Amino acid sequence: LMTTSPFVYRLLIPYTLGLLLPLGWLDAGWLKMLFAWGSLMAFLALMPAFTERVTGWRPTGWRLGLLWGLCLALVGAHYALPRPFMFYYIYDLPAVPLYMLCFLALTRSAQTVTWGTLALVWLAALNRETVVLALCQAAAWHYSCATGAPRARLQALAGFGRGCALALGLIVLTRWGLNAWIQPQGDGNVAWMEGEHVRVYANLYRMAVEPFHLRPVFFFGLGAVAWLPWAWRGLTPQLKALGWGALPNLALLLVAGNMVELRIYSEFMPALAVLALVFLLGLSKGRAALQGAS
Numbered sequence: 001l002m003t004t005s006p007f008v009y010r011l012l013i014p015y016t017l018g019l020l021l022p023l024g025w026l027d028a029g030w031l032k033m034l035f036a037w038g039s040l041m042a043f044l045a046l047m048p049a050f051t052e053r054v055t056g057w058r059p060t061g062w063r064l065g066l067l068w069g070l071c072l073a074l075v076g077a078h079y080a081l082p083r084p085f086m087f088y089y090i091y092d093l094p095a096v097p098l099y100m101l102c103f104l105a106l107t108r109s110a111q112t113v114t115w116g117t118l119a120l121v122w123l124a125a126l127n128r129e130t131v132v133l134a135l136c137q138a139a140a141w142h143y144s145c146a147t148g149a150p151r152a153r154l155q156a157l158a159g160f161g162r163g164c165a166l167a168l169g170l171i172v173l174t175r176w177g178l179n180a181w182i183q184p185q186g187d188g189n190v191a192w193m194e195g196e197h198v199r200v201y202a203n204l205y206r207m208a209v210e211p212f213h214l215r216p217v218f219f220f221g222l223g224a225v226a227w228l229p230w231a232w233r234g235l236t237p238q239l240k241a242l243g244w245g246a247l248p249n250l251a252l253l254l255v256a257g258n259m260v261e262l263r264i265y266s267e268f269m270p271a272l273a274v275l276a277l278v279f280l281l282g283l284s285k286g287r288a289a290l291q292g293a294s
Contacts, residue, residue: 010126011126011178017031035090035094040093043097044072046101047067048064050104055278056238066277067273067277070222071273073222074221074272074273074276077220077221077222078265078266078269079093082216082261084212085216085262089263091128092264094127095130095131098128099131099133099270102134105117105120109160110145110146110157110160111160112159113159113163113166114163118163121167121171128267132168132249133246136247136248137271138245140242143157144237144240144241203254214260219262221268227276227279228243231278231279234279239278242271246268249267
């Protein structure tokens, strides 16, 4: 707990390990690898259910293999390729399956958010507060699935919205409580400034003058900056909802984070994998149609 903020607040894994394990184990490579591989396996195991929830169909056979391949490629693109930003903290990869569990729990019903789901979201937020992406995307997904005029859709989601607001309030109150308890030194919850400059300006300036700061932008989502605009028109409203629901998190990370450290976008990877799969399957159908016409 002596580390500077904001890292000190992501205490679920490091603080718990410090309570349970001998101090000499905490920096062991095997322990870090155990969490990395465990998180990756959980990511892959949850992907069929996550895909079925957001698309309505469950991938099997070669499509499931392709989906898993995309997941592994995304992990490589976000964690290994963007040198010199090839690093991560022990809580980054576990954030992926925790986000997926939260999203699956939040999208079971559009009527309300259960106490069990609230507890899960709160626990996941102790690992990384960016799990609020699940709240935003779940709300957008439920809205896209509802029928009727916009007002009627919002009225139908009133109970769910109150549950999301309660979850968000619990996260904020917990963060304030931790701040009072730990009283860390540093920039507080988020770092808006970098020296004398606004952080987003400093990031954009580095990307303009130093090429290695710009390259990671093209690794995000396996080049999503190129293929996602191309694929967007053919996506279903439910899949588009994942994109719209990601905008609040994306905006905050761009303003308060180092936008080329792709580890901060961990929770984005499941949705990106599904969107990439749908895009590739759409391309293959297009090719088949062209071959049939010829």
